[in-house]
Amino acid sequence: EVKLVESGGGLVKPGGSLRLSCTASGFSFSRAWMTWVRQTPGQGLEWVGRIKSKADSGTTDYAAPVKGRFTISRDDSRNRLYLQMSSLKTEDTAVYYCTTLGDYYDSAHYHLRGFDYWGRGTLVTVSS
Amino acid sequence: DIQLTQSPSFLSASVGDRVTITCRASQDISSYLAWYHQKPGKAPKLLIYAASTLQSGVPSRFSGSGSGTEFTLTISSLQAEDFATYYCQHLKSYPLTFGQGTRLEIK
Numbered sequence: 502e503v504k505l506v507e508s509g510g511g512l513v514k515p516g517g518s519l520r521l522s523c524t525a526s527g528f529s530f531s532r533a534w535m536t537w538v539r540q541t542p543g544q545g546l547e548w549v550g551r552i553k554s555k556a557d558s559g560t561t562d563y564a565a566p567v568k569g570r571f572t573i574s575r576d577d578s579r580n581r582l583y584l585q586m587s588s589l590k591t592e593d594t595a596v597y598y599c600t601t602l603g604d605y606y607d608s609a610h611y612h613l614r615g616f617d618y619w620g621r622g623t624l625v626t627v628s629s
Numbered sequence: 630d631i632q633l634t635q636s637p638s639f640l641s642a643s644v645g646d647r648v649t650i651t652c653r654a655s656q657d658i659s660s661y662l663a664w665y666h667q668k669p670g671k672a673p674k675l676l677i678y679a680a681s682t683l684q685s686g687v688p689s690r691f692s693g694s695g696s697g698t699e700f701t702l703t704i705s706s707l708q709a710e711d712f713a714t715y716y717c718q719h720l721k722s723y724p725l726t727f728g729q730g731t732r733l734e735i736k
Binding site: 536545546547548551562564565598603605607612613614615616617619620621622 | 730
């Protein structure tokens with residue numbers, strides 16, 4: 502069974518830092534592309550960023566609102582995904598989910614399928 | 630960035646009804662569209678990818694169609710467990726944006 506468990510959320514002051522972790526099990530984590538998605542209370546979903554598998558270069562991409570402040574990394578030996586957040590703003594308050602990013606094969610190419618599996622999320626509150 | 634606009638934002642329906650939700654993209658995204666639903670207090674769940682392919686384990690009453698800029702999600706006969714918020718998402722390019730959501734409630 503695929504399982505993703507986020508941790509590390511909490512209350513932090515504006516300008517502060519926080520590191521979220523996501524512990525994965527039940528699938529080949531080292532081969533997976535992973536993402537972070539956030540959801541502000543009572544609001545919609547916002548993609549935060551993605552990290553490819555190391556075999557696919559391990560590169561990252563970020564949404565504009567977090568670029569330069571957030572960093573995604575992975576430790577395949579521990580099946581863990583991380584989100585290092587710095588220079589936090591009140592508008593970063595949200596539930597943060599880690600997800601897998603699946604693909605499918607069609608017309609001789611792999612294409613992104615969507616966010617197959619999600620954790621339960623961890624709440625980050627940025628407030629003075 | 631590609632923007633997605635869902636309609637309606639709110640939908641009231643009864644068990645057994647057929648409902649359709651529309652998602653419009655601000656530019657051509659071919660068939661790179663996914664649909665999710667989310668129940669209160671839970672994480673979203675992937676229902677459909679590539680605009681019309683049912684994710685494994687998703688009931689066949691869900692279907693998706695469309696390509697280019699206009700897409701639809703149809704639930705052929707609503708069940709009690711289908712009352713949730715529905716989101717579309719494009720996977721054409723980064724950033725991978727979501728629609729604003731459609732809240733489906735029991736009439």
